[in-house]
Amino acid sequence: MAAQLESSGDLQLPVLRRTAARLRELLGPDKEVRRIIDLGSGPGVMTCVLAEAFGDAEVVAVDGAPGLLERALARAGRLGLGDRVTARHAELPEGLVGGDEHGEGGLGTADLIWSSKAVHHIGDQQGVLDALAAMLRPGGLLAVAEAGLPMRYLPRDIGVGRPGLQARLDALLEEWFEAMRTELPGSTRVVEDWPAMLGRAGLSGTGSFTSLLDLPSPLDETARSFLHGHLTRLHETMGESLDAEDHKTLGLLVDPEAPEGILRRPDAFLLSATTVFTGVRPER
Numbered sequence: 001m002a003a004q005l006e007s008s009g010d011l012q013l014p015v016l017r018r019t020a021a022r023l024r025e026l027l028g029p030d031k032e033v034r035r036i037i038d039l040g041s042g043p044g045v046m047t048c049v050l051a052e053a054f055g056d057a058e059v060v061a062v063d064g065a066p067g068l069l070e071r072a073l074a075r076a077g078r079l080g081l082g083d084r085v086t087a088r089h090a091e092l093p094e095g096l097v098g099g100d101e102h103g104e105g106g107l108g109t110a111d112l113i114w115s116s117k118a119v120h121h122i123g124d125q126q127g128v129l130d131a132l133a134a135m136l137r138p139g140g141l142l143a144v145a146e147a148g149l150p151m152r153y154l155p156r157d158i159g160v161g162r163p164g165l166q167a168r169l170d171a172l173l174e175e176w177f178e179a180m181r182t183e184l185p186g187s188t189r190v191v192e193d194w195p196a197m198l199g200r201a202g203l204s205g206t207g208s209f210t211s212l213l214d215l216p217s218p219l220d221e222t223a224r225s226f227l228h229g230h231l232t233r234l235h236e237t238m239g240e241s242l243d244a245e246d247h248k249t250l251g252l253l254v255d256p257e258a259p260e261g262i263l264r265r266p267d268a269f270l271l272s273a274t275t276v277f278t279g280v281r282p283e284r
């Protein structure tokens with residue numbers, strides 16, 4: 001999973017760099033950015049992009065998985081960013097509470113808080129946004145990447161099995177997601193209107209932007225191997241929920257030797273859209 005997260009981040013690098021540039025624009029050219037928190041950083045791909053984009057800032061990668069934080073620090077070291085990237089182990093939401101300006105005793109305050117695909121792992125999503133908004137310094141920006149479109153990587157008809165496999169996999173993923181959220185401690189349903197949620201957290205100027213990753217066929221080895229990892233995970237975790245024909249097709253797609261497999265087929269592509277929701281803490 002750690003390698004899969006990092007390779008997904010690597011594929012998204014052009015998008016992440018554009019995103020960091022957009023965050024700089026939203027903050028305004030004169031806003032000093034001294035401290036950034038990447039909440040639920042995973043292996044730290046965006047942590048490092050933020051450190052590159054905001055050259056005067058200390059960037060703190062925060063995650064509940066120590067192995068991922070080690071990856072984040074190793075990545076920062078390789079990129080020559082080790083002096084400005086630090087890691088903080090925190091189980092959320094408990095780890096959000098407390099701390100002085102520099103993070104002693106908690107996560108501290110920040111000029112920019114970035115969180116990608118992590119808030120949905122916490123039962124009370126509004127509660128997390130409230131806590132993050134309170135950690136912003138005046139004029140600071142909160143940016144959460146939490147929506148977009150399901151990734152697309154195969155034509156509707158792939159020549160084997162019943163057409164429309166991806167739509168059926170999406171439906172299974174949606175069910176898995178809902179079960180995951182329901183089982184979280186303190187799970188609370190909320191209308192996932194992210195700009196409204198950021199507004200309720202006390203932020204102003206709320207809005208969103210969406211970035212597209214568009215890798216046309218034929219894919220290179222890196223993208224194919226990422227998709228192979230993705231489909232292998234689906235095959236292992238959800239294969240049993242598919243009907244026999246779809247299960248067989250998925251098995252063929254992950255077979256490294258099969259010409260119809262994702263590692264060899266010429267028609268595989270990668271298209272994904274990520275939406276980032278933002279809001280600013282008013283100056284006073």
Ligand SMILES: C[S@@+](CC[C@H](N)C(=O)[O-])C[C@H]1O[C@@H](n2cnc3c(N)ncnc32)[C@H](O)[C@@H]1O
Nearest residue numbers: 040041042063064065090091092116117118121
């Ligand atoms: C889907 S990954 C996203 C990683 C990265 N931000 C990205 O966009 O690729 C979710 C991350 O949130 C972390 N996470 C999930 N639940 C958490 C919790 N309760 N406390 C701390 N970290 C958590 C996971 O360890 C993982 O690194």
